[in-house]
Amino acid sequence: MSDEQNLFGRQLPLTRGPANSSSRPAIVLNGQRRQCQRCHQWLLPTDQLPNQAWYCRQCLQLGRLTSQDKLYTIPEPNRFDPVGVPILTWPGKLSPMQGTAATAILNLTRRKRDQLLWAVTGAGKTEIVYPALAWALAQNWRVAWVSPRVDVCLELAPRLQAAFHHVPQTLRHGKQTTPYRYCQLTLCTTHQLLRFHAAFDWIIVDEVDAFPLATSPLLQTAIMTAQKPTGSHLYLTATPGEQMQRQVHQKKLAVTYLPLRYHGVLLPQIAVCLIWRWRERLAKGKLAAKLVRQLQAYQQRGQRFLLFVPHVVDLKPIAQALQQAGVTGGMTVHAGDNDRAAKVQAMRDHTIPFLITTTILERGVTFPDIAVVVLGGDDPVFSTAALVQIAGRVGRHQNFPTGEVTVYCHSQSRRIRLAQGMISQLNRQGKRLGGRYK
Amino acid sequence: MTHCLLCHQVLHPQMTLTQFWRWQPLPVPVVCQRCEQQFERITEMHCPQCGRQQTNMTVCHDCERWGEQNLRNHAVYTYNDAMKAYMQQYKFQGDYALRQVMREPLRQALAQQTYDVLVPIPVNQETWQTRGFNQVTGWLQNQPFHQALLVTIDHKDQPQSAKTRQQRLRTQQPFSLAPNAATVLKNKRVLLLDDVYTTGRTLRHATAQIYLGGAKAVTSLTLAR
Numbered sequence: 001m002s003d004e005q006n007l008f009g010r011q012l013p014l015t016r017g018p019a020n021s022s023s024r025p026a027i028v029l030n031g032q033r034r035q036c037q038r039c040h041q042w043l044l045p046t047d048q049l050p051n052q053a054w055y056c057r058q059c060l061q062l063g064r065l066t067s068q069d070k071l072y073t074i075p076e077p078n079r080f081d082p083v084g085v086p087i088l089t090w091p092g093k094l095s096p097m098q099g100t101a102a103t104a105i106l107n108l109t110r111r112k113r114d115q116l117l118w119a120v121t122g123a124g125k126t127e128i129v130y131p132a133l134a135w136a137l138a139q140n141w142r143v144a145w146v147s148p149r150v151d152v153c154l155e156l157a158p159r160l161q162a163a164f165h166h167v168p169q170t171l172r173h174g175k176q177t178t179p180y181r182y183c184q185l186t187l188c189t190t191h192q193l194l195r196f197h198a199a200f201d202w203i204i205v206d207e208v209d210a211f212p213l214a215t216s217p218l219l220q221t222a223i224m225t226a227q228k229p230t231g232s233h234l235y236l237t238a239t240p241g242e243q244m245q246r247q248v249h250q251k252k253l254a255v256t257y258l259p260l261r262y263h264g265v266l267l268p269q270i271a272v273c274l275i276w277r278w279r280e281r282l283a284k285g286k287l288a289a290k291l292v293r294q295l296q297a298y299q300q301r302g303q304r305f306l307l308f309v310p311h312v313v314d315l316k317p318i319a320q321a322l323q324q325a326g327v328t329g330g331m332t333v334h335a336g337d338n339d340r341a342a343k344v345q346a347m348r349d350h351t352i353p354f355l356i357t358t359t360i361l362e363r364g365v366t367f368p369d370i371a372v373v374v375l376g377g378d379d380p381v382f383s384t385a386a387l388v389q390i391a392g393r394v395g396r397h398q399n400f401p402t403g404e405v406t407v408y409c410h411s412q413s414r415r416i417r418l419a420q421g422m423i424s425q426l427n428r429q430g431k432r433l434g435g436r437y438k
Numbered sequence: 439m440t441h442c443l444l445c446h447q448v449l450h451p452q453m454t455l456t457q458f459w460r461w462q463p464l465p466v467p468v469v470c471q472r473c474e475q476q477f478e479r480i481t482e483m484h485c486p487q488c489g490r491q492q493t494n495m496t497v498c499h500d501c502e503r504w505g506e507q508n509l510r511n512h513a514v515y516t517y518n519d520a521m522k523a524y525m526q527q528y529k530f531q532g533d534y535a536l537r538q539v540m541r542e543p544l545r546q547a548l549a550q551q552t553y554d555v556l557v558p559i560p561v562n563q564e565t566w567q568t569r570g571f572n573q574v575t576g577w578l579q580n581q582p583f584h585q586a587l588l589v590t591i592d593h594k595d596q597p598q599s600a601k602t603r604q605q606r607l608r609t610q611q612p613f614s615l616a617p618n619a620a621t622v623l624k625n626k627r628v629l630l631l632d633d634v635y636t637t638g639r640t641l642r643h644a645t646a647q648i649y650l651g652g653a654k655a656v657t658s659l660t661l662a663r
Contacts, residue, residue, distance in 0.1 A: 049534050049570030057535060064532045066570060 005182040009076030009142065009199025011038060013065055017072035026069040027054050038065055038194055040221045058218055059194055061174070076199045076228065078140050080184045084166030088134040090127070095262050097433060098128050104256045105234065106132040109202065112232040116208075116248060119258035120267055120426050121238040121392025122366075126156065128258070129204060129234065130163060137167055137184060141201035144186045144226065146193060148213035150174070152206055152364045157187055190219045196226035203227050207363060208235040208244070209385050238392060239385035239422070259429035265401035266427045266435045268394045270387065270420050273408050278376070282317055285324065291375065291408055292325045298371060299327055299353060305371040307356045308390055310379035312336070318375065319356055330354040333361070362389045368397040377407035377416055387419035402438060442470040443539055444524070468538045476520035477543075480513050480663065488638055489513035489663045500638070507642050510656075513635055513663030514547045521662045525634065529573045537576035540661060544577045551659060553629035555584050555622060559644060560613075562589040574631050577661070583631075586619040586651065587644060598640065606637045613647045623651035630658035 003018045017023055027034050027043065034043040036056035048054050053066040065071075094102055101119065108115045109132045119125050136143050145160065147153050150173045157171045170181045172188035190205070190213050203223055205213075213219045227233060235244070235253075247253040261267070275288035298305050307330075309318055315332040322330070331352055333343045340360075346352050347367060355361070359381055372394050377387065387407070394403035407416060427435065440449050451467050480491045487501035489511045501509075515521055528536040548556070558574040566572065575583065591612055598606060628648050632641060635658075645656045 046535065049532075050572070050576075051566065051570040053570050055532065055534065055570070057533065060527075060531060060533055 004074060005079075006180060007072055007074040008079070008182055009073070009197060010195055011071040011073045011197040012195065013063065013069040014072045017070075018074070021072045021074045023070040023072045025067065026065040026071050027056060027067040034067070036065060037071055038062070039218050040225065041218055062191070062194055071197075073197050076142060078142055078201075080140060080142075080168075082140075083137055083184070087137050087164060087167065088130055089165040090130055090163040092127060094124075094127060094131075095264075097258065097260060098124055098262060101256050101258045102128045102131045105129065106135055108254050108256070109136060109232070109234070112230070113254045114232050114234075114252070115254040115256065116235045116237070116240060116244065117256050117258070118240055118248075119236070119238060119256075120261055120430070121363075121389060122261045122396035123238075123258045124262045125206075125236045125238075125258075126159065129236070132234075133204070134164070136202050137164070139201075140184075142184055142186075142199060143202045143204070144188065144193070144196075144200045145204045145206065146188055146190050146223070147206040148190045148210045148219065149207060149364060150189050152210075153187055153189055155364060156206070160185070160187060190222060193219075193222040193226040198225070198228045200227050201231045203231065203233040204236065205233060206236045208237045209239055209241050210363060214241055239388045241385065257429065259426045260433050260435045261396075261401070261430075263398045263401045264435055265395060266430050266437055267423050268391060268403055268405050269423055269427070270391050270416065271404070271406045272377070272412065272416060272420075273406055274411065275408050276410065278408065278410060282314075282321060285317070285321055287318070287321045287325060288408065291373070292322075292327065294373065294406065295322065295327045295354075296325070302353075303371050304347075304350070304367065304369065305354045305373055306361060306367075306393060307354060308361075308372070308374040308382075309356060309358060310376045310381050312358055314376070315356055315358070322356075327354075330356055332356045334358045335360045359386055359390075361393070362386050363392075365393065366396050367393070369400040369403070370394060371404045372406070374405075374407040374409075376409060378409035378411055378413040380415075382415060384415045384418040384422065387416060388422050391419070391423060440466070440468075442473055443468050443536055444473040445470060447472075465542075473520075476518075477524075478516045478518050478520075480516055484513070484663075487511065488635055489660070490635075491516050491663070504638065504642070509638060509642060509645060509658065511635055511638070511641060511658045511660060511663070512547070512551070513660045514543055515662045517634060517636075517662040525662070529569070529633065532569050532571075534571050534576060537571075537573075540577050541579055544661065545579060545581070547659060548581060548629075551629055551657070552627065553657065554626040555586070555628050555653075556581060557586045557628055557630050557644075557648065558583055559630060559632040559640065560585060560587050560589050562612075573633055578631075584619075584622050586616050586623060586628075587613045587647060588616050590614040598636075603637055606639050609639055609643070611643050611646070612640075613644055615647055615651050619651045623648060623653045625652065625654050627655045627657070628653040630656065632658065632660045633662065635660040635663045 007021050026037050028037055034054050039059040041058040043054055043056055047057055053068050055064055055066045153173055167185050168183040169185040170183040172192040248255045273290060278288055312334045319332050331343050333340055333355055347355050372390055391405040394405050395401045442449055447470050449467055449470055483495055484491055485498040485501055487497055487509050490498050527533045561572045589612055630644050641658050648656045
């Protein structure tokens with residue numbers, strides 16, 4: 001690959017760029033303050049080095065930028081080989097409701113509108129986007145499919161590879177060493193978008209409300225800078241945040257709803273169970289009898305389940321207390337766990353009966369027949385969106401479309417009530433489309 | 439609201455009663471307790487030559503191999519995973535703000551040493567240009583130091599940290615004395631300051647040069663061993 005292709009629509013700090021590239025300083029004095037031109041964040045007055053250069057701490061993970069550096073770029077020329085036909089090699093078929101949503105998205109994409117696909121958990125969001133994506137690729141658009149979660153990208157890569165077999169694709173994330181490739185379809189984490197500048201005609205943001213994108217202005221601007229001024233984007237989520245819902249109300253964002261799962265069964269509602277001062281009891285090594293009885297019943301009838309707990313430090317005492325109560329055979333998993341992938345795989349392979357987990361398994365995982373229990377659902381780590389996503393782990397499979405979601409907490413919280421409200425609102429809409437309870 | 443420099447969690451500094459009665463400005467923490475505990479302090483039980491953490495206080499195997507070339511080094515922390523990660527971000531990624539993490543521990547360690555002149559190990563000109571700072575002097579706050587050493591030969595076709603032990607041991611003397619060094623060093627007790635003690639090659643080269651400058655005694659302090 002030539003140096004030129006490497007720079008199409010990108011912004012990279014180089015010592016010398018190719019002849020037709022343009023460059024701009026990496027850090028710019030804007031009024032009294034300095035601004036990083038890669039991540040568009042402001043530098044602090046303390047971010048100066050002893051050799052008088054300034055450096056940006058915000059995007060340091062992508063390699064340090066100092067005021068001595070320059071960012072090189074070549075405007076995106078969309079120089080791709082014509083894609084082989086058929087573009088879409090996905091053998092599956094969309095359900096009638098998915099088809100309607102897919103057409104709506106395709107029409108909005110044609111009009112280059114910024115849009116949101118608000119589809120319930122387990123609606124088949126990825127497949128709904130396929131027709132619009134195939135159209136975009138046929139138009140010679142450069143497209144990025146991004147997500148704040150690397151797990152989502154890794155899971156998606158083989159699916160997109162199979163669905164668009166003749167389209168050259170590349171996967172970019174932080175923990176990889178393979179060199180960059182200029183492709184029409186780029187699949188990457190949102191952080192990687194910082195290396196692009198006005199490159200994409202269309203950006204699809206999967207799980208747009210997930211951490212860290214939702215709370216990071218850096219990543220939100222990254223999407224805007226990576227998109228061409230003439231480009232547009234599509235957000236995919238089951239639980240848009242308040243800000244995004246406001247944009248929908250203000251008509252700044254076109255929205256396509258899909259309130260019903262592909263199998264047509266409504267979402268399971270969250271059941272709340274109060275257990276008084278469970279933390280104090282846990283400190284003594286005991287769990288509430290109600291919870292233990294429920295989990296024992298699950299084990300007896302061979303029902304597999306996920307037990308969500310608020311913090312990593314809670315994993316061990318809860319696992320021990322369950323062991324004592326005779327609920328055995330499970331494993332604990334959290335974000336810093338080295339065997340995380342292996343344990344999730346073991347759960348998929350039915351080799352273990354349950355997993356005790358923190359919020360990391362709240363989205364992006366599918367187990368066919370599963371019950372979900374949340375302990376300490378009133379803890380602030382369980383946001384409304386997190387609770388809806390957790391409840392959405394249940395009943396995703398055609399053959400097992402129902403299941404139980406139980407939240408145990410010390411006291412009722414606003415977040416739990418809002419989550420229940422969101423689920424019943426979606427269910428009301430779903431019922432109008434012919435959704436059923438069983 | 440401030441955040442931990444290493445893990446970006448919100449800091450919740452807690453005031454002790456002693457601090458309250460002292461009626462002085464509160465020390466501002468820069469890292470959270472959990473990150474701080476990841477660094478392992480070296481206890482009294484260490485090798486008298488290189489300062490390595492041991493279960494006894496005899497000279498360690500590596501130092502015996504050096505034979506006659508004695509050294510008196512102290513180290514503050516062991517070079518464990520947390521310290522490696524810290525060095526990676528501070529030194530190689532160039533996050534200068536992380537100097538604040540080690541300022542206070544190093545100030546305490548320096549206060550326990552007896553010396554007249556503090557000499558930090560220099561970085562070569564090229565590193566200074568690209569990195570933009572000397573990682574050792576970054577840790578110093580108001581302690582006076584004298585840059586008595588210069589890097590003369592740029593043999594750095596590859597950095598020290600990328601070499602094997604054998605390659606490192608073969609390294610030629612890279613330092614020379616600064617022009618006015620002799621007047622400052624004459625009959626003084628000198629403390630050399632470096633970031634990591636790995637084989638001891640760098641510090642032994644530096645020690646030899648400082649003795650040539652007329653120093654009475656040379657000891658050294660490193661952040662990690």
